Amino acid sequence: MSYLQIRNVWKTYEDNVILEKLTFSVEKGEFCTLIGPSGCGKSTFLRMLLGQESTSRGKILLEGKELSIEPDSDRGVVFQKYTLFPHLKALENVMLGLELERSPLLGKVFGPSRRKIKEEAMEMLESVGLGSSAAKYPSELSGGMQQRLSLAQALVKNPKILLLDEPFGALDPGSRGDMQELVRNLWKSHNLTVFMVTHDVKEAFELGTRLLVFDKVRIDPHAPGAYGATLVNNIKLDKKERKKGGNDDVNTYETSLA
Amino acid sequence: MRLINLKPGRYSSFLGVLPFLILAVVYLVASDARHALNEEDKLLPTFEALWDAVKMMVAEPDEMTGEPILYTDTLASLKRIGEGLGIAAAIGLVLGIVQGVLPLFRSLLSPFSAIVSLIPPMAVLPILLVIFGMDEPAKVALIAIGVAPFLVRDTQQRCMELSDELLIKVQTLGGSTWQIILRVVLPHVMPRLLDALRLSLGSAWLFLIAAEAIAASEGLGYRIFLMRRYMEMDVILPYVAWITLLAFIMDWILVLIIRKGFPWYRKEKA
Numbered sequence: 001m002s003y004l005q006i007r008n009v010w011k012t013y014e015d016n017v018i019l020e021k022l023t024f025s026v027e028k029g030e031f032c033t034l035i036g037p038s039g040c041g042k043s044t045f046l047r048m049l050l051g052q053e054s055t056s057r058g059k060i061l062l063e064g065k066e067l068s069i070e071p072d073s074d075r076g077v078v079f080q081k082y083t084l085f086p087h088l089k090a091l092e093n094v095m096l097g098l099e100l101e102r103s104p105l106l107g108k109v110f111g112p113s114r115r116k117i118k119e120e121a122m123e124m125l126e127s128v129g130l131g132s133s134a135a136k137y138p139s140e141l142s143g144g145m146q147q148r149l150s151l152a153q154a155l156v157k158n159p160k161i162l163l164l165d166e167p168f169g170a171l172d173p174g175s176r177g178d179m180q181e182l183v184r185n186l187w188k189s190h191n192l193t194v195f196m197v198t199h200d201v202k203e204a205f206e207l208g209t210r211l212l213v214f215d216k217v218r219i220d221p222h223a224p225g226a227y228g229a230t231l232v233n234n235i236k237l238d239k240k241e242r243k244k245g246g247n248d249d250v251n252t253y254e255t256s257l258a
Numbered sequence: 259m260r261l262i263n264l265k266p267g268r269y270s271s272f273l274g275v276l277p278f279l280i281l282a283v284v285y286l287v288a289s290d291a292r293h294a295l296n297e298e299d300k301l302l303p304t305f306e307a308l309w310d311a312v313k314m315m316v317a318e319p320d321e322m323t324g325e326p327i328l329y330t331d332t333l334a335s336l337k338r339i340g341e342g343l344g345i346a347a348a349i350g351l352v353l354g355i356v357q358g359v360l361p362l363f364r365s366l367l368s369p370f371s372a373i374v375s376l377i378p379p380m381a382v383l384p385i386l387l388v389i390f391g392m393d394e395p396a397k398v399a400l401i402a403i404g405v406a407p408f409l410v411r412d413t414q415q416r417c418m419e420l421s422d423e424l425l426i427k428v429q430t431l432g433g434s435t436w437q438i439i440l441r442v443v444l445p446h447v448m449p450r451l452l453d454a455l456r457l458s459l460g461s462a463w464l465f466l467i468a469a470e471a472i473a474a475s476e477g478l479g480y481r482i483f484l485m486r487r488y489m490e491m492d493v494i495l496p497y498v499a500w501i502t503l504l505a506f507i508m509d510w511i512l513v514l515i516i517r518k519g520f521p522w523y524r525k526e527k528a
Binding site: 050052070071072073075076077079081082083084085086087096097099100101104105106107108137139140150153154157159 | 522
């Protein structure tokens, strides 16, 4: 049985169909990149995976069990921005997830177990290259560093799936490249299962092992809301083959999309 | 050069003092003029008379209490305003967070607190006096009732400006409602509540003085309204200056608490 199964999932708001007939499955350790024109429901789909929105029809199963209808620690997330706690220093931002787990009443850990958590968080912080900024507040970090911190914060909880909603959308090209490299390395070293929404087709091809393309296939001009978007392409990106074929492969994919 | 481009530079602090100096000079001239016409003038007492009055209220023990009047009045008033503001802040914090973070309770309580906040607090004073008589609770309650609605609504707003992304993130970190309130909402709200408290200092003093004027046997507001009957401007004027100074110090203490207690707050805003 597949790690994550999407079974005939629909999303409707009143009469408007946003997503329809989504059925596919994803294995553990895959890096799925979600692309498609704006308004095609890829972010809606990500929010459903997250538990921020419910499915109108159908089921999403993670390891055979239906996803909880509210966000929980099975799923980690990095948004484009606004996901750091401004009153906590970088290290404390990473520690928070561990503290909440260990101290249900206060959400804060003291004494020797705090030291242990601190070490664990520090290790995570170093793995995203922020070791030297541990004592800084988020507002003192650059955009790229804030996104690194946000990643560390999510990863320290060992989420079963990691959801990235245009995580590099607000970054300049330089730090965007660094971040892509970092995400790729973390994905490999932590054996993560990743879903990433992006507008950057090149990024989607380079990072992903599976490309999920969302679009509307049926359009009724008299009732724009009657049909929703769905998965139009589910492409397994075989990295080895791509290397052999060079850029030509990418072009074939792109023409097949068009 | 255009006026909008003229900067005060090193004269800045002098310019700040200037209005005070002008006020003092105008007062002095006017007071002299009135005393030239009438030796017994009570409206604008001379600086000597003011000084004598200040010495009296600071140094001479009162017959009733055995303490100087300024001392007993200040203590009584500060206790009332402190208790009133403390109660208001507690109500604002709890109700504001509950209404701001929990949609169920927002639906339950928001219409009610919106209506309650429209009741003019001064109109409630007679009711408080009927219930509590001349005792302390009436005055404390007036301040609390006067200030709390603003703090509740402000705190609710501050909670609601927490981004959805942040609240979802903390849920994915495994936070329960209680933990989220404790570790995310409370730190977000506290410095903002203190800011709101600074804004309410003015109305808190208004309610204090009004309550003391109507029903008290000591206190800063009680004293100035008592002295008004005898036109004792030499006591009233220093009292008003003293009340102003106290208000200023309270504001300054709140600023210090915000700055020392929440160092990230200003960085976040910047």
